[in-house]
Amino acid sequence: MNRTIRNIGIGLFLAGAAFQIEEFVETEDITSTSTITDESYNQAQQELIDVKKQLAELQLDLNNAQQAQTNTSEETVPTETTAEHSQSEASMTLSIQLGMTSSEISAKLEDANIILNKVDMNNYLSDQGLAGRIQVGNYELNSSMSLKQIAETITR
Template sequence: MKRSSILSLGIGLFLAGAVFQIQHISKSDENAPSQAINEEAYEKSQAELKIVKQQLAQLQLDLDNAKKEQMTEVSGKIEEKESPAQKSTTSSILIVQSGMNSKDISSALESTGIIQKKQDFEDYLDAQNLTGLIQIGEYELDSSMTMKQIAEKITKK
């Protein structure tokens, strides 16, 4: 090849490279606003995510409160079921000793006539998360007391 041909080829390659570089620079300038738009969209989505998280936390609190209310209503219905059925009052002293659990106490209460069904009282203690709060001691109880009253008397809060 001739020297002039090689020189022309080199100049052509140089010019082509320059054109590509200019095109690349102009595209970078066009991408800058889109990057700003992307950053704005990111910030907006983060703000929306924060709002959604707050709403989720509030809904979780509402759900927890509704569950507590439902448990209270169920407990109230259990207590209402018991009250009309009890006509004569039976009194007894319950002695809670070390090592006794809620089943032992429920059995003792049923055998003395303080409660009608030991399983109902065990379920109540479980539902109210009171099984681990039962205190050792002597408690004067009678059959006119509700499960809630009995539980409050034998547990610490």
């Protein structure tokens, strides 16, 4: 009788071990099929770059539209108000030193009220590949310039 119970116990133990091994193998198969290939990773990175470029272009379009709207509203305002408004246009001489980053330059431009948002300028320079092409020097900039115009000026 003891031998029969022992054999049944061993059989149950082996059956349980077999189920555990099977479950372990199935779990491993599922995780191994969900790996990311280099090709899909590179494709996702390219799509991200394309989206960033589109975003930069849309930001430029928005800035140009805002400036056009500002210019249109300036034309409809009486000349006395227009003269007052032109005096409030911000301008500055931006001095770019060796080692300055695009984020530092963008912050200076925002502080001087040349641009509305330093993050937009920094993203534009990065997305267009211009952040590494910024030239040391002094540049005359004003708030009527678009992000693109500012970028072209400081990367010549």
